[in-house]
Amino acid sequence: MAVKTTCPYCGVGCGVIASLDEDGVVTVKGDPDHPANRGRLCSKGTALGETVYLQERLLYPEIADQQVSWEQAIATVAGRFRDIIDEHGPDAVAFYVSGQLLTEDYYVANKLMKGFIGSANIDTNSRLCMSSAVAGYKRAFGEDVMPCSYDDIDRAKMIVITGSNMAWCHPVIFQRIVRAKKANPDLFVVVIDPRKTQTASVADLHLALEPGSDSVLFNGLLAHLDASDERNELFTENFTLGMTAALEAARKSAPDVASVARQCGLSDSDVAEFFRMFARTERVLTFYSQGINQSSSAVDKVNSIINCHLLTGRIGRPGMGPFSLTGQPNAMGGREVGGLANQLAAHMELSNPIHRERLQRFWQSPVMSDKDGLKAVDLFRAVDAGKVKAVWIMATNPVVSMPEADAVKAALEKCEFVVVSDCVRETDTVRLADVRLPALTWGEKDGTVTNSERYISRTRRFLPLPGQARPDWWIISEVARQMGFGEQFSYRSAHDIFREHAALSGFENDGERSFDISALADISWEEYGAFNPVQWPVNAENPQGKARIYGDGRFNTEDGKARFIAVTPRPPVRKPDREFPFVLNTGRVRDQWHTMTRTGMSPRLSQHIPEPYIEMHPEDATAQQLNEDDLVAVSSSRGEIYVRVKIGKGQRKGSVFVPMHWNGVFSGKGRVNTLVEANVDPISGQPESKHSVARIAPCQPRWHGFILTRRNRLNLEYSTYWTRSRATGLWRYEIAGRETPDDWADRARVLLSDENDADANWVEFFDKHQNHYRAARFIGEQLESCVFIGASAVLPERDWLVSLFMKEKLEPAERQSLLTGKPPLDHVDVGRIVCACFNVGEKTIKKAIAEHGLKTPEQIGELLQAGTNCGSCIPELREFLATP
Ligand SMILES: Nc1nc2c(c(=O)[nH]1)N[C@H]1C(S)=C(S)[C@@H](COP(=O)(O)OP(=O)(O)OC[C@H]3O[C@@H](n4cnc5c(=O)[nH]c(N)nc54)[C@H](O)[C@@H]3O)O[C@H]1N2
Ligand SMILES: Nc1nc2c(c(=O)[nH]1)N[C@H]1C(S)=C(S)[C@@H](COP(=O)(O)OP(=O)(O)OC[C@H]3O[C@@H](n4cnc5c(=O)[nH]c(N)nc54)[C@H](O)[C@@H]3O)O[C@H]1N2
Ligand code: SF4
Ligand SMILES: [Mo]
Numbered sequence: 001m002a003v004k005t006t007c008p009y010c011g012v013g014c015g016v017i018a019s020l021d022e023d024g025v026v027t028v029k030g031d032p033d034h035p036a037n038r039g040r041l042c043s044k045g046t047a048l049g050e051t052v053y054l055q056e057r058l059l060y061p062e063i064a065d066q067q068v069s070w071e072q073a074i075a076t077v078a079g080r081f082r083d084i085i086d087e088h089g090p091d092a093v094a095f096y097v098s099g100q101l102l103t104e105d106y107y108v109a110n111k112l113m114k115g116f117i118g119s120a121n122i123d124t125n126s127r128l129c130m131s132s133a134v135a136g137y138k139r140a141f142g143e144d145v146m147p148c149s150y151d152d153i154d155r156a157k158m159i160v161i162t163g164s165n166m167a168w169c170h171p172v173i174f175q176r177i178v179r180a181k182k183a184n185p186d187l188f189v190v191v192i193d194p195r196k197t198q199t200a201s202v203a204d205l206h207l208a209l210e211p212g213s214d215s216v217l218f219n220g221l222l223a224h225l226d227a228s229d230e231r232n233e234l235f236t237e238n239f240t241l242g243m244t245a246a247l248e249a250a251r252k253s254a255p256d257v258a259s260v261a262r263q264c265g266l267s268d269s270d271v272a273e274f275f276r277m278f279a280r281t282e283r284v285l286t287f288y289s290q291g292i293n294q295s296s297s298a299v300d301k302v303n304s305i306i307n308c309h310l311l312t313g314r315i316g317r318p319g320m321g322p323f324s325l326t327g328q329p330n331a332m333g334g335r336e337v338g339g340l341a342n343q344l345a346a347h348m349e350l351s352n353p354i355h356r357e358r359l360q361r362f363w364q365s366p367v368m369s370d371k372d373g374l375k376a377v378d379l380f381r382a383v384d385a386g387k388v389k390a391v392w393i394m395a396t397n398p399v400v401s402m403p404e405a406d407a408v409k410a411a412l413e414k415c416e417f418v419v420v421s422d423c424v425r426e427t428d429t430v431r432l433a434d435v436r437l438p439a440l441t442w443g444e445k446d447g448t449v450t451n452s453e454r455y456i457s458r459t460r461r462f463l464p465l466p467g468q469a470r471p472d473w474w475i476i477s478e479v480a481r482q483m484g485f486g487e488q489f490s491y492r493s494a495h496d497i498f499r500e501h502a503a504l505s506g507f508e509n510d511g512e513r514s515f516d517i518s519a520l521a522d523i524s525w526e527e528y529g530a531f532n533p534v535q536w537p538v539n540a541e542n543p544q545g546k547a548r549i550y551g552d553g554r555f556n557t558e559d560g561k562a563r564f565i566a567v568t569p570r571p572p573v574r575k576p577d578r579e580f581p582f583v584l585n586t587g588r589v590r591d592q593w594h595t596m597t598r599t600g601m602s603p604r605l606s607q608h609i610p611e612p613y614i615e616m617h618p619e620d621a622t623a624q625q626l627n628e629d630d631l632v633a634v635s636s637s638r639g640e641i642y643v644r645v646k647i648g649k650g651q652r653k654g655s656v657f658v659p660m661h662w663n664g665v666f667s668g669k670g671r672v673n674t675l676v677e678a679n680v681d682p683i684s685g686q687p688e689s690k691h692s693v694a695r696i697a698p699c700q701p702r703w704h705g706f707i708l709t710r711r712n713r714l715n716l717e718y719s720t721y722w723t724r725s726r727a728t729g730l731w732r733y734e735i736a737g738r739e740t741p742d743d744w745a746d747r748a749r750v751l752l753s754d755e756n757d758a759d760a761n762w763v764e765f766f767d768k769h770q771n772h773y774r775a776a777r778f779i780g781e782q783l784e785s786c787v788f789i790g791a792s793a794v795l796p797e798r799d800w801l802v803s804l805f806m807k808e809k810l811e812p813a814e815r816q817s818l819l820t821g822k823p824p825l826d827h828v829d830v831g832r833i834v835c836a837c838f839n840v841g842e843k844t845i846k847k848a849i850a851e852h853g854l855k856t857p858e859q860i861g862e863l864l865q866a867g868t869n870c871g872s873c874i875p876e877l878r879e880f881l882a883t884p
Contacts, residue, residue, distance in 0.1 A: 001019060001020075001462070002017050002018070002019040003017070003018055003019065003460045003461070003462035004016075004017055004031055004033075004034075004458070004460060005017075005018055005442075005443075005458065005459050005460040005462065006034075006329065006449055006451075006457045006458065006459050007041070007044075007045045007048065007329065008048075008100070008329050008441075008442035008459075008598075009044050009045065009329060009593055010044075010169060010170055010327060010328070010329065011170070011325060011326030011327050011328060011329060011331055011332065011451055011452040012036055012037065012170050012171075012172045012173055012451060012452065013036045013037075013329060013449065013450075013451025013452065013453075013455055013457060014030060014031070014034060014036050014037035014040070014041055014042075014045055014172055015030070015031030015033065015034020015035075015036060015037060015457060015533065016028050016029065016030060016031055016034075016041065016045060016048065017029050017030070017031050018048070018049075018443065018462050019462065020462055020463060025049070026048070026049040026052045026443070026462075026463070027049055028041070028045065028046065028048040028049050029041070030045070033532075034457070034533060035150075035455060035533055035535075036150065036172070036451055036453070036455055036457075036533070037172045040172050040175065040870070041172070041869070041870055042171035042172055042175075042870040042872050043171070043590065043591055043604075043605065043608075043836040043837055043869075043870050043872055043873075044171075044591060044593060044599060044605065045172075045870070046836070046837045046869060046870060047591075047599075047602045047604045047605050047836060047837075048442075050601065050602040050603065050604060050605070051598045051599065051601050051602050052442075052443050052463065053601055055712070056424055056425055056426065056601070056712075057423060057424060057425060057438070057466060057467070057469070058422055058423060058424055058425040058430065058436055058437075058438040058439075058469070059425075059438050059466055059467025059468060059469060060438060060467055060468050061073035061435070061436065061437055061438060061468065062433075062435070062436040063076055063434065063435050063436075064434060070468060070470070070478070073435060073437060074475075074478045074479055074482050075482060076435055077392070077419050077435055077437075077479050077482075078479045078482035078483045079482075080390060080417045081093050081117075081390055081392075081417075081479070081483065082483055084389050084390045084416070084417065085117060088389060090117050090118040090119035090121075090367075090369075091119045091121055091373075091387075091388075092387065092388060092389045092390070093117065093119065093121065093388065093389065093390045093391070093392075094113075094119075094121035094122065094123075094373070094374065094379055094382075094383070094388045094390070094391045094392070095109055095112075095113050095121070095122040095123075095391070095392045095393075095394065096122075096123055096124070096125075096376065096379060096380075096391060096392070096393045096394070096396065096398060097109050097110075097122060097123075097124045097125075097334075097339060097393075097394045097395065097396065098124055098125045098126075098328070098334075098394060098395035098396035099124060099125060099126045099129065099130070099326075099327070099328030099329070099330050099331035099333075099334045099339075100125075100328050100329060100330060100395045100396070101330060101333075101334070101394060101395050101472055102330060102333070102445060102446075102447030102448060102449060102459055102472070102473075102494065103330060103333035103334075103336065103337060103447060103448045103449060103450065103456075103498070103501060104447040104448065104473045104494040104497040104498055104501070105394075105395075105447065105471065105472035105473045105476065106330070106333060106334050106337045106339050107337040107345065107473075107497055107500070107501045108472075108473045108476045108477055108480070108489065108491070108497060109122060109339070109394065109472075109476050110122055110337050110338055110339050110345055111345065111363060111365075111488075111489075112476055112479070112480045112485070112489070113369075113373075114338070114344065114345075114350075114359075114368065114369045115359065115360065115363045115365035115367070115368055115369075115488075116363075116365055116366065116367070116480060116483070116485045116488070117367075117483075118366070118367030118368065118369055119369050119373060120341050120342070120350060120369035120371065120372055120373030121341065121373040121374050121379065121388065122339065122341060122373060123339075123340060123341040123373060123374060123375055123376045123379050124334055124339045124340060124376075124396075125328075125376070125396040125398070125401060126328070126331050126334050126335070126339065126340060127340065127341075127375055127376035127377075127684075127685055127686060128294070128376060128401060128402070128403075128686060128687060128689065129290070129293065129294075129326075129327045129328065129331060129686075130293065130324070130326055130327065130331045130335065131293075131340060131375075131684040131685060131686045132292070132293040132294075132295070132298030132299050132301075132302055132681055132683075132684040132686045133288075133292075133293055133302055133324035133326075134335060134340065134343075134684070135299040135302070135681075135683050135684040136298075136299050136301075136302025136303050136305075136306060136324075137302075137306075137324070139299065139303055139563060139565055140303055140306045140307075140310070140555075140562055140563050140564075140565065141550065141555045141556055141557070141562055141563075142555050142556035142557030142558070142562075142563075143347055143513060143514055143515070143555075143556035144335055144347060144515075145514045145515070145549050145550070145556065146323065146324055146326075146332075146452065146453070146454060147315055147316050147321045147322070147548060147549040147550045148285065148320075148321035148322075148323045148453065148548060149453045149454075149535070149547040149548060150173060150176065150452075150453050151318075151547060152285050152318060152319050152320065152321065152323070152548075153173070153176050153177055153180050153285065154176075154180050154183075154319075155283060155318040155319030156180070156187065156283045156284065156285040156319040156320065157186070157187060157188065157281045157282070157283040157284070157319065158187070158188045158189075158190070158277055158278065158281040158283065158284045158285070159177060159180075159187065159188075159189045159190070159284075159285050159286075159287070160189075160190045160192065160278070160284060160285070160286040160287065161177075161189070161190065161191045161192065161193075161199060161203075161286075161287045161288075162191075162192035162193070162214060162286065162287070162288045162291060162292060162305070163192065163193065163214065163288050163289050163290060163291020163292035163293070163690075164193075164199065164287055164288060164289035164290070164291060164325055165193065165195075165197040165198070165199050165289075165587060165588065166199050166287065166289070166325065167197065167198035167199040167201065167202075167590075167872060167875060168197070168198060168199070168588060168589060168590040168872065169289065169325075169327070169587075169588050170289075170325055170452075171590075171870055171871070171872040172870075173287075173325070173452075174199060174202070174872075175870070175871045175872075177189065177202055178202055178871070178874075181202060188204050188205075188277050188281065189202050189203050189204050189205075190203060190204065190205045190206075190207065190274055190277070191203035191205075191206045191207070192206075192207045192209060192214065192217070192291075193206070193207075193208065193209075193291055194208055194209055194210065194211045194291075194585065194652045194655055195208070195585065195650050195651055195652070195655070195657060196208060196649070196650035196651075197650065198590075198872075198875035198876070200650075201874075201875040201878060205270060205273055205274060205277075207264070207266055207270055207271075207274060208265075208266070208652055209264040209265060209266055210263070210264050210265035210266075210652075211572065211583050211585065211652070211655055211690070211691055212295060212297075212571055212572040212690075212691055213263055213264040213265070213569070213571075214291075214292060214301045214304070214305075215253075215297060215300050215301045215304040215567050215569040215570075216253060216254050216260055216263045216264055216569045217254075217260060217264050217266075217271070217274075218301070218304035218305050218307070218308055218567075219249065219250040219253050219254040219260075219304055219567055219569060220250070220254035220256075220257070220259070220260035220271065220275070221274070221275055221278055221308050222246065222247065222250040222254075222304070222307050222308050222311060223247065223250040223251045223254055223255065223256075224256075224257070224275040224279065225275075225278070225279055225308060225311050225312060226247050226250075226311065228279050230279045230280075230311070230312055231311055231312070232311065232312050232313030232314075234313070235310075235312075235313030235553065236310065236311060236313070238553060239313075239553035239554075239555070239560075239561055239562055240310050240561055240562045240563070240564060241559075241561045241562075241563055241564070242563050242564035242565065242566070243310075243311065243564045245564070245566040246307050246564035246565060246566045246567065247564075248566065249566035249567055249568055250304075250307075250567070252568075253567075253568055253569050254569075257271050257272045257275065263569075265652075278308070282312075282314065282320070283314070283318070283319035283320050284309075284312075284314055284319075284320055285319060285320055285321060285323055286305055286308075286309065286321070286322050286323060287323045287324075287325055288302070288305060288322070288323070288324055288325065289324070289325040289327070290327070290587060290689070290690065291690055292305070293324075293684075293686060294686060294687065294688060294689040294690045294691075295572065295681065295686075295688050295690060295691065296570070296572060296573045296679045296680060296681050296682075296688040296691075297569065297570040297572075297681060298681045298684060298686055299681055299683040299684050300565070300567045300568075300569070300570070301567075302322075302324070303564075303565035303567055304565075304567045304569075305322050306322045306565075307564050307565065307567070309321060309322045310562055310564055311564075315550050315551075315562075316548050316549060316550035316551035316552070316553075317548065317551055318548070321548070323452075324452075325452050326451070326452040329449050329451070330449040330450060332449075332450035332451060332452065332454065333448065333449050333450040333456075335347075336450060336501075336505070336515055336536075337501060340375075341372055341373030341374055341375050341379070342372040342373070342375070344356065344359055345359060345501075345504055346359075346501075346504045346505045346507070346513065346515060347505075347513045347514070347515040348513070350369065350370070350371070350372055351372070353370075356368050356370060358507065358508055359504075362504055362507050363488060364488060365488065374388070375680075375685030376398075376402065376685065376687075377402070377403065377404075377678045377680050377685060377687060378685070379391075380398065380402060380407070380408045380411050380412075381407075381411070383411040383412065383414075383415050384407065384410065384411035384414065386414070388415075389415065389416040389417065390415070390416060390417035390418075390419070391412070391415060391417075391418055391419070392419040392420075392421070393418070393419070393420045393421070393429060393433075394420075394421040394422075394439070394472060394476075395421065395422065395439065395472065396429075397422075397427045397428060397429045397430075397594070397595040397597070397663070398412075398429055399412065399427075399428035399429045399431075399432065399663075399664070399671075400427070400428050400429070400594075400595040400660075400663040400664070400671055400673060401594065401595060401660070401673060402673060402678075402687075403673055403676040403677060403678040403679075403687040403688075403689060404638055404673070404674075404676065404677060404678045405639075405671055405673035405674045405676075406638065406639055406674045407638075407678075409428070409432065412429070412432040413432060417434055417435075418432055418433050418434050418435075419433060419434065419435045419436075419437065420432075420433035420435070420436055420437070421437040421438075421439045421472060421475055422436070422437075422438075422439060422597075423438065423439045423440065423441035423469065423597075424597045426665055427595060427597055427663070427665060428595070428663050428664040428665065428671070431664075437470075437475050438467060438468060438469040438470070439469060439470065439471070439472050439475065440465060440466075440469045440470060440471050440472075441469075442459070442598075443461065443462055443463040444461055444463050444464075444465055444466070444469070445459060445461060445471050445472075445494075446458075446459065446460060446461050446471070446493070446494045446495075447459050447471075447473070447494040447498070448494075448498060448531075450536070453535065454535045454536045454545075455533045455534065455535045456517070456533065456534055456535070456536060456538075457531075457533040458528075458531045458533075471494070473491065473494060473497055474491075476489075477489040477490075477491050493525075495523075495525055495528045498520070498523065498528060499520075499521055499522070499523060501517075502517045502518060502519075502520040502521040502523065503518065503521035505517045505518055505521075506518020506521060506539060512556070513556060514537055514549055514556055515536060515537065516536070516537045516538075516539040517536050517537065517538045517539065518538075518539050518540070519538045519539050519540060519542075519543050520534075520538055535547060537549075550562075572679075572688055572691040573677070573679035573688060573691075574677060574679065574688075574691065574692060574693045575693070576654060576693050577693070579695065580636060580637070580693035580694050580695050581654070581693075581695060582616075582620070582654060582655065582656045582693065582694050582695065582696060583654060583655040583656070583691060583692075583693060584634070584636065584655075584656055584657075584658065584672075584675060584676070584691070584692040584693060584694040585655055585656065585657045585658075585690050585691065586657070586658050586659070586660050586672050586673075586676065586689055586690065586692075587657065587659065587660060587690070588659060588660065588661070589608070589609050589659045589661065590608060590609075590836075590872055591604075591605040591606070591607075591608040591609065591836055592605065592609070592659070592661040593661075594660070594661060595661065595663045596661050596662070596663060596665075596666050600661075600665075600666055600725070600726060601726055602726060603726050603727050603728045604833065604836045604839060605836055606725040606726040606727065607725075607727070607832065607833035607836070608832075608833060608834070608836055609659075610723075610725040610732065610734070611643075611644050611723050611725070611734055612641070612643040612644070612658070612659060612661075612662035612667055612670035612672075612723060613643050613644045613645070613646045613658070613659070614632060614634055614643045614644070614645060614646065614656050614657070614658050614696065615646045615647070615648045615650070615651055615656060615657045615658075616645065616646070616647060616648070616651055616656045616696070617647075617648070617649070617651040617652065617653045617654075617655070618647050618648075618649060619653055620651075620653060620654065620656070621645060621647045624696055624698075625698070626645050626647075626696070626698065627645065627647075628645060628646065628647050629644050629645060629646075629793060630644065630645045630698060630699075630793075631643070631644055631645075631698075631699040631700075631701060631721055631736055631793075632644075632645055632696050632697060632698055632699055633696070633697050633698075633699050634656075634658065634675065634694050634695070634696050635675065635694060635695055635697070636675035636676070636677070636692055636693060636694045636695075637677065638674060638675055638676070638677060639674035639675050640669065640674070640675075641658075641669050641670055641671060641672060641674060641675060642668065642669045642670065642699055642720065642721045643658060643662075643670060656694070656696070658672045658675075659672070660672055660673065660689075662723065666723060666724055666725070667722065667723040667724070668716065668719065668720075668721055668722040668723070669721070670723060673689075675692055675694055676688075676689055676692045677692055699720065699721065699736070700738070701720055701721065701736035701737050701738055702737065702738055702739070702740050702771075702791070703736065703737055703740055703771055703789055703790065703791060704735070704736045704789070704790055704791075704792060704793045704795060705734075705735045705736065705773075705787065705788055705789035705790065705795065706732065706733060706734050706735065706787075706788055706795060706798060707732075707733040707735065707751075707785065707786070707787050707788075708727070708730055708731075708732055708733075708785065708786050708798065708801055708802060708805065709730060709731055709733070709752065709784065709785035709786075710729065710730050710731070710784055710785065710805070711731065711752065711754070711785065712731055714733060714751055714752075715751065716733065716735060716751075718737060718739065718741065718747075719735040719736060719737040720736055720737045720738045720739075721734075721735060721736040721737070722734065722735045722736075727798075727802045727805075728802070728805070728806065729805050729806060730802065730805045732798060732802065736793075740771065744766060744773035744789060745764060745766060745773070745775070748764075748773070748775050748777075748787050749762075751787075752777055752784075752785050752787075756779050756784075759779050759780060760777050760778065760779055760784070761777075761778050762775060762776070762777050762778075763775065763776045763778070763815075763818065763819060764776075764819075765819045770790075770791060771789070771790070771791040772789065772790050772791070773787065773788075773789040774786075774787065774788050774789070774819045774821070775787045775819075776818050776819065781808065781809040781810065782807070782808060782809065783804050783805055783807070783810060783818075786801060786818065788821060795821070796820070796821020796822060797821070797829065799829055799830060799831065799832075799841070800821075800822075800823040800829055801818075801821065804818070829841075829843055830842075830843055830844045831843030831844065831846075834866065834873050834876055834877070835864075835865070835866035835867055835869075835873045836873070837868075837869035837870055838864070838865040838866055838868070838869065840864050840865065840866040842880075844864060845860060845864065845866060845877065845880055846880055848860065848863055848864055849880060849881060854881065855881065856881070857874045857877040857878060857881070860877050860881075
């Protein structure tokens with residue numbers, strides 16, 4: 001049966017139609033009726049079917065590694081929390097939750113902590129993601145409201161994209177911009193990012209600014225708009241306050257084009273063009289994401305952007321506005337329920353006594369927290385200091401994703417009581433839990449999420465429920481009940497919770513808060529089942545939702561006026577120096593999601609970029625005598641990781657980029673957050689994840705190798721470097737080491753021996769002189785593992801070897817060629833997979849370009865299908881076309 005649900009990845013919030021057939025095969029396609037994507041999906045959404053797989057799931061509650069009953073688990077969690085609260089007070093416990101919880105889960109977690117335990121020590125991974133955007137909107141508008149819609153893309157005349165690699169991170173929005181530009185070649189697109197990313201491929205102007213200098217640029221723009229009389233007087237006079245001070249600060253820090261260009265490391269002409277185009281285009285839409293938010297002066301950066309929209313009155317009308325892209329599927333829902341440590345539910349404020357009293361009355365709660373809780377970085381520091389003695393982590397993996405990740409790990413190791421709710425049995429964080437609680441996940445859960453443009457959509461179940469896993473809201477409610485709050489947590493379904501959440505949003509609201517979905521408060525079970533996406537607010541005034549907010553100039557501040565914020569730009573906390581000469585930038589790649597617990601299971605998604613890497617400018621690489629694919633140690637004041645070198649002209653000189661995804665389950669030492677210092681924005685508490693400083697040194701292993709095996713965990717402690725990635729039916733391990741074992745054959749047997757040893761037969765080749773070792777292990781006629789070790793990194797290509805694992809039995813010719821690593825002559829090698837949707841490899845594409853004289857991505861698509869589904873490989877196809 002086909003079920004309409006929402007993609008569990010990014011904040012675009014695409015609707016998908018998912019079905020499970022009789023053989024247990026899941027098919028996923030885009031929902032043509034969903035307003036966010038109208039049938040389109042990116043590579044990650046398309047591959048969802050491959051990730052619904054139970055092998056690595058956490059399926060039963062566990063205490064101290066032993067399976068227990070739910071009764072025992074709930075009693076233990078509630079009992080330990082209760083004891084610690086009784087002895088040390090409510091602030092001695094904490095929850096750390098996630099924008100990947102559904103709104104209903106999130107609502108219940110927040111209610112339990114703030115209204116019943118009586119502490120605000122609940123923070124979320126959105127602290128690392130959206131908290132600066134939230135603070136910026138609140139300062140400017142009086143409420144955390146994103147005023148625009150994706151539809152504005154089609155109506156804009158100019159689109160500014162700053163600090164966002166949307167080609168990889170919000171691909172369906174990016175493709176919409178690509179199409180808008182095709183339909184209207186005059187649409188002027190500016191991409192602002194120190195790196196030249198795939199997103200820059202759509203840009204008319206790419207400003208590769210000095211990292212961290214955005215507020216100088218936007219202050220310069222503000223001053224320029226004012227100087228060139230682009231001020232919307234009607235708007236600024238009636239609807240805003242604070243303009244004079246903001247202009248003064250802008251003029252002081254960024255007086256003219258030359259000064260901006262110098263401070264931002266740009267050319268005068270590029271800056272002038274950006275300013276000129278912005279000044280003369282009424283319909284400007286400005287997108288921003290982590291390149292802005294993850295900074296120690298992020299909130300100011302956000303306001304420097306919003307200031308420009310306020311000065312020109314470009315807000316709340318079609319085709320314009322400051323558009324903060326949300327990252328996670330339910331980052332927005334988390335904001336609605338007040339999941340951050342400094343907020344209350346339904347966009348109310350912790351610092352406001354009227355709000356606190358109102359919420360306490362609505363919840364009928366015994367206590368209400370009355371001061372801000374600890375923000376993520378401080379929360380884990382408090383765990384480390386023993387002030388927080390029990391922590392419950394849900395749907396996030398802080399040992400990988402928090403800055404100073406090793407300190408977070410050490411804090412959790414020390415902590416008296418760590419509870420983790422996750423759907424996966426082994427993550428860096430789950431490993432450290434005293435109690436593990438098995439959560440249902442995508443495909444199994446019911447509830448709602450809110451996307452970047454405020455669309456509330458349903459997530460629906462279409463899979464059977466595995467083991468004893470339960471919905472997060474159920475787990476939290478059971479603990480609440482056991483703690484003595486049964487009456488207020490007697491929910492029977494996500495539907496019950498949604499109704500309460502909707503009712504609260506309208507409770508004594510009277511237009512004070514824009515977040516109002518009170519028209520949904522009485523939604524019936526059937527209506528919740530059939531719920532179609534709707535964009536909040538959804539109230540008496542806007543029963544069908546609302547696309548744009550603030551078009552009437554009425555903001556959510558007490559006096560109804562928006563605020564300009566005077567911004568004095570501050571540089572990032574750490575500057576490169578002799579010891580750490582590189583600026584370390586971190587972020588995402590196209591086909592991986594965060595800490596890889598889902599995407600890392602997909603063969604298709606794992607092939608685009610199978611190993612952790614550091615990208616650096618060619619001249620920096622030359623100066624360090626580094627070549628493509630060399631292994632390097634990257635270190636900071638906090639730690640060290642091993643990754644491969646990628647050389648890319650897209651990097652600024654002096655800046656390097658490392659993806660955030662690799663972790664202790666997929667690599668030996670690839671967790672980049674062990675390097676990132678926890679320097680936070682003073683207002684939002686969001687860490688500066690885009691700007692650390694680091695040094696790079698060659699790793700110089702004495703041997704290199706790879707292992708292809710059906711086995712999913714190998715003990716590779718002896719290797720200096722290892723990483724694993726998924727291929728169809730097997731795992732691929734890339735390894736390298738400084739210490740050479742005495743006997744490779746011996747080592748291989750220790751590594752690969754298992755209960756099938758009696759049936760295993762080995763084929764081996766060893767050249768001790770050259771330090772070459774090659775082996776294949778068969779179980780019966782089937783290839784089970786192979787090992788290739790050499791003195792240099794030049795080893796056989798993996799693709800053909802991988803394909804041999806698909807075979808029941810190897811042909812004699814294949815068996816013979818196996819240890820040479822070279823396919824028999826008639827074999828076609830497709831190369832690295834570039835189009836993940838149709839599995840088309842680099843070699844196939846390059847060959848087709850050469851043989852058929854292809855000139856455009858469309859022609860490649862016609863011939864090979866590559867690029868015709870999600871389109872996110874099109875920039876790469878263009879690169880192949882450009883470099884014959
Ligand atoms: N494939 C994929 N997509 C995802 C995710 C994923 O894990 N994988 N995660 C989702 C989540 S939760 C989020 S938050 C979003 C994040 O989406 P994005 O914010 O688009 O992604 P990032 O790669 O973190 O960083 C964006 C860009 O900021 C740039 N940047 C660094 N420093 C500066 C600076 O000083 N100024 C400017 N202007 N730019 C700078 C970086 O070079 C990078 O290209 O992606 C979502 N989508
Ligand atoms: N250096 C650096 N660090 C960063 C960033 C960066 O750009 N650079 N970006 C930051 C940002 S923006 C973000 S959003 C974070 C993301 O970082 P995390 O939130 O730590 O990453 P995920 O891998 O998404 O973790 C989600 C966890 O929840 C589990 N899970 C999935 N579904 C469910 C469910 O329904 N219930 C429960 N209980 N568990 C579930 C998954 O198995 C996984 O273990 O990383 C941040 N860290
Ligand atoms: S853009 Fe891709 S990852 Fe994001 S919601 Fe849509 S299909 Fe999912
Ligand atoms: Mo995020």
